[in-house]
Amino acid sequence: MPDETSAITTDQVQHLANLARIALTPDEIAHLAVELGSIVDSVRKVTEVATPDVPATSHPIPLQNVFRQDVVGEVLTPEQALAGAPDSFDGRFRVSAILGEEQ
C-alpha cells in the first residue's frame, strides 16, 4: 500500500530510542522511521484479515501450564552472583546513582 505511508514520525523514533537507551544519529532516525513505518503497515494488513475471533498468538507451539514445584533448589554463591558485576561493594552490586524511582 504505497499510498498509505506509515504514521511513524522521527519524533516517535527518537522517543522509542530514548526508552530503549539507544543513541541514534539523525540519519539513523530518519532511516528507522521509514522501516518501522513499513513494518506497521504490514501488521495493519494482517489485522485486516484477523477478525476478533482469531486469538492472538504469542507462542507458535501449543503448550501451556508448564509449571515448577515450589521446592527450593540451588542458588548462586554471592561470589558467583557478583562475578559479572561491573562493580561491587560489601556483597552488593554497585551502580551509579540514577535519578528515578522504583517502578
Place this chain on the structure above:
Amino acid sequence: MAALMSFEEALEKFEPVLGFEVHVELSTATKMFSAAPNDFGGDPNTNIAPVDLGLPGSLPVVNEQAVRYSISLGLALGCSIAESSRFARKNYFYPDTAKNYQISQYDEPIAFDGEVEVELDDGTLVKIPIERAHMEEDAGKLTHVGGSTGRIQGAEYSLVDYNRAGVPLVEIVTRMIFGTEHRAPEIARAYVATIRDIVRSLGVSEARMERGNLRCDANVSLRRRGTTTLGTRTETKNVNSLRSVERAVRYEIQRQAAVLDAGGTITQETRHWHEDTGTTSPGRPKSDADDYRYFPEPDLLPVVPSRQLVAELRAALPESPAAFRRRLQTEYGFTESEFRDIINANLLVEMEQTVAAGAAPAQARKWWLGEILRIANARGVEPGTLISPLHLSELIALVETGMLTDRLGRQVLEGVVAGEGSPDDVVEARGLAVVSDDTALLAAIDEALATQPDVLAKIRDGKVQAAGAVIGAVMKAMKGQADAARVRELVLERANS
C-alpha cells in the same frame, strides 16, 4: 512545604476520587520463576538463581504454588478467573531489576472484575470495585549511598541486593472509587486492612506492612463540585502502615485542593510519602503505560487454569474475614465495644485460635488485650508474635485451675515471651507453681503464728482481719507462690483448732 486547604473546605469544593494498587508478596517457599528461596532478610545476594539476575541462557519457569495462591486470592476478591492468562514484559531501565524488564501481566491477568466489602469502624459497609489482580515478580532492593539525605537525590552511588528480585507478587488494582466523600481517608485505611485480613486468612502472605509484604500505592484525584470532569491523579508510594494510608490520602486531598483552588494544575506523577513529616513530595512524572512497551513474555507459556482447579480452590476458600467477624461476635457474646477493641487491636484470629485451644473467650480477651498487648506495645511488635494461641490457652488453664496466681501467670508469660518454652516448661524451670502442698503451707503458718502470738488470740476473739498479718508473712515466706485464699483458710483452721 506545600500549602494545604483545610479538609472540610476541600470537601466542600471538591469530590475526592480514590484508587489503590496493593502489592502482596506471596509466602511461597521459592521465587516466582526460579527455585531460589523466597527469603530476603539475610545477607545480600545469597538467595538468587541465574534467572533472578537474568543471566544469559537462564529461563524462567512458573511456580505452580504461586499460581494457586493467586487464583485463591482472586476468588477471595470476588474476581473471575481467566480462562487463559499470560505473562508480559514491562520494560524499564532501573537497577532494581537486572534484566531491564519486570515479568508482569498486562492484557490477560489471572483474575479480574471483583468486589470487596469493607467494614468501617462504626460498622458501615462500603463496596470497593476490583479491576484486576495480576501476578508479577518483585524487584531487588537499592540502598542509595553518599547523599546527605540518604534518599535518591544527591546519592553518589547505589548498592543493589537482588535477594528480593523474583519474589512472587500479586498486584490488586481497584477501579476508580467514587462517593467516599468525608470518609475517604478512613475508607482507604479500611480497604487496605481488609486486603491484609483476606490474604492472611488465606495464608498466602505474611502481609506485614512494616516488612513490605504488603505495599499500597494510593491514587487520589479531585473533581470540582458541579463538574463532571475527572481531575488529574497522583500516585502516592511508600505508604507502609494503615495509619499512613489514612494520613496520606487526607494530605493529598488537602494539598491538591489548595493547588486547584489557587488556579494551579495537578501534575500526573508519583509522590513519595514521608512518615516523619506526614507529607508527600514529588517523585518522577508518571510514564504512560505505552512507554513500558509491554509485550507477551516469550520465555513463558500461557497459564490456563482448569475449571476443576478453580472449583477446587473455590471450595477450599476459608470463611471471609467479614463473615468470620460476624460469627465470633455472636459466639463470644461480648458487647459491641468489647468486641471492637479486639478488632482494632487486630487480634481476632489470635482470639479465635486461643478459644479453639480451650480458653474461655473472656479469659483470652483479658490476656491478649491486657498483659500481652502491653508487652507488644512496649517492644513495638505485633502481639501475635509474642506467644502462640496454644501456649496462651495452656497458661490460662494453669491460672484457672489454681496452679498459678494471676501474678505468677504474668511471670510465666514473661518466660514464654523470652523463649523459655511452653508455660509448663517455664513453670518447671523457674519453679513458679503455686505451693499447694498443705504441709509446706502449714509449716510456714505455724512459724508465722509463733512469731506473732497476739494474732492467734485476736482471731480466736473473732477479729478475722488480724489474719492478714500472718497471711502476708506466709506469702512472703512462699515467695508469693501460694494461693492466698488457701493460706487464709488454713490460718483460720489452725487458729480455731
